[in-house]
Amino acid sequence: MSIIDSLVKTNNTKIIMLVLDGLGGLPNDFNGKTELEQAVTPHLDNIAKEGVLGQVIPVQTGVTPGSGPAHLALFGYDPLNVDIGRGILEAYGVGMQVREKDVAIRGNFCTVDKNGIVTDRRAGRITDEMAKPLVKLLAEIKIDGLSIDIRHVNQYRFAMVLRGDGLSANLDDTDPQEIGVRTFDPKPNSESAKHTADLIKKWIVEARQVLGGYENANMVTLRGYSHNPGLKSFGERYQLSAGCVAVYPMYRGIARLVGMETIEFDGVSPVDQFSTGKRVINSNDYDFLFVHVKQTDSYGEDGNYDKKVNAIEEVDKAISTLMQANPDVLVVTGDHSTPSRMQAHSWHPVPFLLWAPETVRQDQANQFGETECLSGGLGTMHAKDIMSMILAHSGRLKKYGA
Structure with missing residues (x-):
């Protein structure tokens, strides 16, 4: 148990954590x-003027984080001490146990040529309508010694949960992370993982035969093998009733993994998400709300500067709705940076905005952007320390010591 866990107390304050995925650029x-900085964000800029800025290191200086460890850090779990794979996040995201x-395991449909060379790692981003029947075909594969639950996630992605005796998650991914090469075998990284690797190889052979006649999604890659890490829940640690508003399954999975409730809603836009957030906070259903916006990261990975700017502007236009929830503390940040010029996650610190009108020590910021955050009053902090900052400003921490 951390020192923060031991100092937690309860009250009636409301907290919102808004995560714009891949925000930094x-x-x-x-x-x-x-x-x-290019985005026209009058509402976020006004919130920044009333609050205080800083920048966040997601995992460790110079380390480029994946989405899983980056979000765990935002929730106050040390990502260097928690081994978590993409598989369990995808599985939890679609309600699997x-x-x-x-x-x-996280699975992708991919495209290979007649020689088995990967030509498209995402199978042309096939639609849900195309992918779901293929997942049903994969679900019919039977391997002695394995019970397999497999479900569609989104587009070309699916999740698998393997059950059986002596299974290990200590295997290398089969996704080569590039085109022009063959998919890898599930290489075991320990003696105890050889049995699992052999079973998965058999499944891949069957999957290749099942999918071989399809033009785009004619092969699969597997990654993110993971066990359940058995984390102490967010609610237990911080005495908070926590909810999650997220469109993408993986981020709902992260929330479920730490014990948050995921909130169902119609639509996919920031307006839809923020309206839902306003409703559940004002109804006193939750006192902590995690709201996740994905588009900023997607356009960064696509290398589309203008669309990432537009995505940020859409958040700004809608954020007044979220503010109508009347939170005592609002945090706006990202899980990591995804600069469009790099088309990938990066190690750069992430902009951070804290709004807590009753307790904040304002700085001189006039705009929410990387340059202002660099000189902001909060300085540079590690993401795993954000929750202690939030709890302090919401009056939910007791004094330490006499």
Whole structure:
């Protein structure tokens, strides 16, 4: 138990954590501004003026984080001490159960040529309508010694949960992370993982035969093998009733993994999400709300500077709705940086905004952007320390010591 866990107390304050996935960027060669700085964000800028800024290191200086460890850090779990794979996040995101000895896996449909060379790692981003029947075909595969639960996630992605005796998650991914090469075998990284690797190889052979006649999704890759890490729940640690508003299954999975409730809603836009957030906070259903926006990361990975700017502007236009929930503390940040010029996650610190009108010590910021955050009053902090900052400003921490 951390020192923060031991100091937690309860009250009636309300907290909102708004995560714009991949928010951080790098200056554009044309105008010298990041996507966040280029975006017209009068509402976020006003919130920044009333609050205080800083920047966050997701995992460790110079380390590029995946989405799983980056979000765990935001929730106050040390990502260097928690081994979590993408598989369990995808599985939890679509409502699958992963027990202690199960192995969860994230799967992708991909495209290979007649020689088995990968030509498209995402099978042309096939639609849900195309992918769901293929998942049903994969679900018919039977391997002695394995019980397999497999479900569609989104587009080309699916999740698998393996159950059986002596299973290990200590295997290498089969996804080569590039085109022009063959998929890898599920290489075991320990003697105890050889049995699992052999079973998965048999399944892949069957999957290749089942999918071989399809034009795009004619092969699979597997990654993120993981057991359930058995984390102490967010609610237990912080005495908070926590809810999650997220569109993408993986982020609902992260929330479920730490014990948050996921909130169903119609629509996919920031307006839809923020309206839902306003409703559940004002109804006193939750006193902590995690709201996740994905588009900023997606456009960063696509290398589309202008669309990432537009995605940030859409959040700004809608955020007044979220503010109508009247939170005592609002945090706006990202899980990591995804500069469009890099088209990938990066190690750069992430912009951070804290709004807590009763307790905040304001700085001189006039705009929410990387340059202002660099000189903000909060300085540079590690993501795993954000929750202690939030709890302090919401009056939910007792004094330490006499």
